[in-house]
Amino acid sequence: xxxxxxxxxxxxxxxxxxxxxxxxxxxxxxxxxxxxxxxxxxxxxxxxxxxxxxxxxxxxxxxxxxxxxxxxxxxxxxxxxxxxxxxxxxxxxxxxxxxxxxxxxxxxxxxxxxxxxxxxxxxxxxxxxxxxxxxxxxxxxxxxxxxxxxxxxxxxxxxxxxxxxxxxxxxxxxxxxxxxxxxxxxxxx
Amino acid sequence: xxxxxxxxxxxxxxxxxxxxxxxxxxxxxxxxxxxxxxxxxxxxxxxxxxxxxxxxxxxxxxxxxxxxxxxxxxxxxxxxxxxxxxxxxxxxxxxxxxxxxxxxxxxxxxxxxxxxxxxxxxxxxxxxxxxxxxxxxxxxxxxxxxxxxxxxxxxxxxxxxxxxxxxxxxxxxxxxxxxxxxxxxxxxxxxxxxxxxxxxxxxxxxxxxxxxxxxxxxxxxxxxxxxxxxxxxxxxxxxxxxxxxxxxxxxxxxxxxxxxxxxxxxxxxxxxxxxxxxxxxxxxxxxxxxxxxxxxxxxxxx
Numbered sequence: 001x002x003x004x005x006x007x008x009x010x011x012x013x014x015x016x017x018x019x020x021x022x023x024x025x026x027x028x029x030x031x032x033x034x035x036x037x038x039x040x041x042x043x044x045x046x047x048x049x050x051x052x053x054x055x056x057x058x059x060x061x062x063x064x065x066x067x068x069x070x071x072x073x074x075x076x077x078x079x080x081x082x083x084x085x086x087x088x089x090x091x092x093x094x095x096x097x098x099x100x101x102x103x104x105x106x107x108x109x110x111x112x113x114x115x116x117x118x119x120x121x122x123x124x125x126x127x128x129x130x131x132x133x134x135x136x137x138x139x140x141x142x143x144x145x146x147x148x149x150x151x152x153x154x155x156x157x158x159x160x161x162x163x164x165x166x167x168x169x170x171x172x173x174x175x176x177x178x179x180x181x182x183x184x185x186x187x188x189x
Numbered sequence: 190x191x192x193x194x195x196x197x198x199x200x201x202x203x204x205x206x207x208x209x210x211x212x213x214x215x216x217x218x219x220x221x222x223x224x225x226x227x228x229x230x231x232x233x234x235x236x237x238x239x240x241x242x243x244x245x246x247x248x249x250x251x252x253x254x255x256x257x258x259x260x261x262x263x264x265x266x267x268x269x270x271x272x273x274x275x276x277x278x279x280x281x282x283x284x285x286x287x288x289x290x291x292x293x294x295x296x297x298x299x300x301x302x303x304x305x306x307x308x309x310x311x312x313x314x315x316x317x318x319x320x321x322x323x324x325x326x327x328x329x330x331x332x333x334x335x336x337x338x339x340x341x342x343x344x345x346x347x348x349x350x351x352x353x354x355x356x357x358x359x360x361x362x363x364x365x366x367x368x369x370x371x372x373x374x375x376x377x378x379x380x381x382x383x384x385x386x387x388x389x390x391x392x393x394x395x396x397x398x399x400x401x402x403x404x405x406x407x408x409x410x411x412x413x414x415x416x417x418x419x420x421x422x423x424x425x426x427x428x429x430x431x432x433x434x435x436x437x438x439x440x441x442x443x444x445x446x447x448x449x450x451x452x453x454x455x456x457x458x459x460x461x462x463x464x465x466x467x468x469x470x471x472x473x474x475x476x477x478x479x480x481x482x483x484x485x486x487x488x489x490x491x
């Protein structure tokens with residue numbers, strides 16, 4: 001959600017601040033989240049593990065980087081090619097936000113897979129996950145729009161998001177390794 | 190005795206009621222557009238366009254029905270100071286239409302000048318045509334577009350303007366992408382060799398300093414034009430420096446009679462122009478507004 005909010009800022013210099021900008025942004029985010037959920041669910045059926053989960057985090061952080069580094073050139077090209085600012089903003093949102101949001105969307109079903117141990121708990125686990133992720137979205141929205149934009153450059157905020165995601169991913173991988181090691185140790189004992 | 194007092198009281202109340210009713214404006218048009226509420230109010234001879242709320246603070250544009258050419262608002266009069274630096278603009282771009290009074294006035298003053306009006310809200314254009322006598326012809330055009338996009342596209346088409354008027358900042362919500370350094374650079378490139386830019390700006394909030402610093406960073410020192418009656422300020426800049434005060438005062442003489450009809454006291458404006466070189470009223474280390482950092486709406490608190 002933090003990224004979604006910044007998206008409006010990023011697109012405005014080229015596509016304005018008309019109502020259709022937000023239409024484009026929300027459409028792309030919803031579309032890519034829905035695809036992400038589907039893919040994440042599919043992926044979780046194949047030997048799901050915490051370290052794979054960490055890798056998804058790291059990939060998402062890498063795919064977010066172009067929003068800061070490539071957006072100017074990308075939007076310039078789209079601005080010249082597409083005259084209608086409705087389709088221009090849609091194309092630009094697609095180019096910038098589609099891939100990272102698909103990958104971020106994959107995390108939700110994958111989390112369910114990792115956390116559910118028995119099928120009778122699945123509802124409760126899913127409920128808790130929805131609770132946490134939606135609450136997180138709310139916090140991300142308010143913190144970004146009330147404070148972060150008042151203090152920092154947009155790119156700095158995006159780099160920080162990338163860093164945060166990468167750290168979470170690394171943490172998951174390290175955690176997974178250490179558990180493997182302790183499992184091995186207890187098996188040997 | 191108490192009866193008489195009662196009578197007097199009733200009479201006073203009556204007079205009071207009648208007067209307030211007479212002073213109260215009559216809403217003649219009201220609509221919800223994509224961006225805001227639009228109100229058109231008649232108050233005797235005065236007709237005003239308002240956005241969102243029924244307060245005098247939200248007045249966008251007003252005119253006297255009996256004397257439509259007379260400029261009502263201070264800041265629209267202040268904008269005319271641009272003519273001191275460029276008395277014969279051939280191509281004018283106005284960002285933010287309002288009631289279209291600026292366009293109408295300039296079209297009257299310069300019948301053979303191209304005037305392009307850019308307004309993001311289609312409903313405002315329609316209201317201007319219907320209630321404020323905003324007129325278009327082969328010289329005067331209006332475009333329903335975001336100002337920044339219009340300027341970017343105009344640059345691609347290699348167009349240029351002798352006078353750009355930025356007047357998109359009257360509403361409750363400020364278009365943040367029209368305040369940044371990058372936007373001002375684009376606007377500067379759209380100016381012709383002796384092109385000028387006048388901008389109606391924020392004079393009361395914290396935004397004042399940020400905005401001033403950004404203009405200075407792009408254009409160098411600029412003229413500020415104020416009217417002592419209220420707190421409006423106009424920023425007046427050029428692409429290639431200013432003509433001398435002596436030349437300005439020569440132009441002034443030609444303008445005095447020309448502008449009288451519009452209720453513009455150009456002599457007063459001339460006296461109230463100050464150059465930031467001599468008088469800078471914001472701190473040097475003020476952070477510039479850029480496409481990366483432009484929390485204009487958050488800064489615009491008094």
